[in-house]
Amino acid sequence: MLEIKNLHVRIAEEETEILKGVNLTVAAGEVAAIMGPNGSGKSTLSYVLAGKDDYEVTEGDILFNGESILEMEPDERAASGVFLAFQYPMEIPGVPTMNFLKAAMNAQRKARDEAEYTTPEFIKTVKAAAGELNIDFNMLKRALNVGFSGGEKKRAEILQMQLLEPKLCVLDETDSGLDIDALKIVSDGVNRLRDPERAFLVITHYQRLLEHIVPDSVHVLYQGRIIESGDKSLALHLEENGYADVIARAA
């Protein structure tokens, strides 16, 4: 489903290269975890997948279902099924969450030549999904993410993911800032979406999240390259030993 080939990325208008030849393949139905120390390029990878224009791809390619997405705008990528759950979801004053959800859901349906939701259908769908994630429906009448707690913001991200039904879900440190109960709710939300037709790229610092969202593969990103890949036992190894020996092996 996702093939990242020799991906080199730098910050636009700067010389500093952040990703220095990332190779990664994630199959449909797979949950791949990306771990790595601070500054290794994890968030950059998630932004590049979503199409943020602060970054410049200088070499390599990203194939989604066999086709390059590098020339696609973020909204086109989203409509084709790429979803990024942000590490820091934006607060957008003045835009009620419900209006935003409706605009997003209908924009994607329109891009896929599907009929737009009617208002009653839309409200029913959102209410059901919000209930599963323990989100108070009244919260969704407020401006998007404005005044939401850290946990509420992350749950709102998962709500959007559930409603937009993407093919590739990129979760950028979705566990940061969550207490144990919120972590459970968010993980359950992700697990409900696991599907043979859907792939996940779970970016995290901690093994803790991977106890809840059990990955099929674990990859270590260090200094802009994947230096080691393995199964879920690699995450346990990192938790116990830190990154030092993996980095030493790669050197």
Added chain:
Amino acid sequence: MNIQKTAAEETLGFMLPTRRVESFHYTDLRAMLRDLPAEASADGGDNGYTPLVDTHLVSFNDGKLSGEQVLPSGVIMTADAAKANSVDINDAIVAMNAVSAGDAVEFVISGDATKDKPLGLGHVSTQAARSGTYHKVTVKAGSEGHVIERHTSSGGVASLSTTVSELVLEEGAKAVWYIIQQENEAASRLARLNVTLEQDADLSIFVLNAGGKLVRQEIKVAVNGENANLAIRGVNLVGDNAHIDVTTVLEHNVPHTNAEELFRNVVAGDGHGIFQGQIKVAQPAQKTDAQMACNTLLLTDEGDFSAKPELEIFADDVICAHGATVTDIDDEHMFYLKARGIDEKTARALLIKAFVDEVVEEMEAGEVMEEALTGIIDSWLDENV
């Protein structure tokens, strides 16, 4: 300095202010009104004015009272009041109004006759001509006045309409006054609202500029009674080729009064927007609390916005704050919306609308009026963004 009168000034009988007059620095009337339209001819026929919402309507056609007025018992209208005049260069709009043909109408509001159905002052300009209307509205002690002053013009007509409105809130009176300007893109409009607030008066003003070529709306408030409360909110939508200037002067003359001023502006194309906000706190006006904010979204490199806050404070125990920002649409906000599949144009419209709708919401205008206001904003955004 050239002291020879221009042809326009010969017609008016006085000199128009140049940019050398500080309060007209950004709106040089002498240069901008070189071609002064002739006075509107008397008409006063039914102009087919369509009200925005249901009101007790008094409508004006090219400055003249038009049609019939059916007013409730709590509103007393006098049709031939005297216009105000001034020789102060800062009052050029008042002077212009005095020498432009048009009716002067006075209203006295008592009780709550306008609470559910406001007094509507509906203006249409149909001629490429100059007109001047004058309103005086007094809200009696303890009464409540709701007024919607609205200005429109026939498509493409290069009219020059002026309006001077005087509003007096007696002791304990409450009022909500809307100024809704929807002139066509060739029309010019010069206006002044003079307000006097007595003790315990509570006034909320909302200004919506959504049209016009040259527009200057002045609001001058004398806060003369203790515990008076004033809120001025506004949305200025400055389109391509438009010049929209909102100039406010608040004079706090007595202790314990509050004023809050908030303007949100959107500049499209090569529009020019101006906000001048003056707050004067006299020496006896201790415990004044005055807040002023002016936030602008500048959508292009060609457009501009000038914001000039001025505080003159002679009392020592006051809270006065002002802030002005000019920004473009936030890239991070754009990326977030696009990352959810919302296309660029829709995302921009959503963010601009959010920026100005916040001010409309703060008015708590009621569902019908709020929808009418956001409807005007939406259609402006559709055409200009």
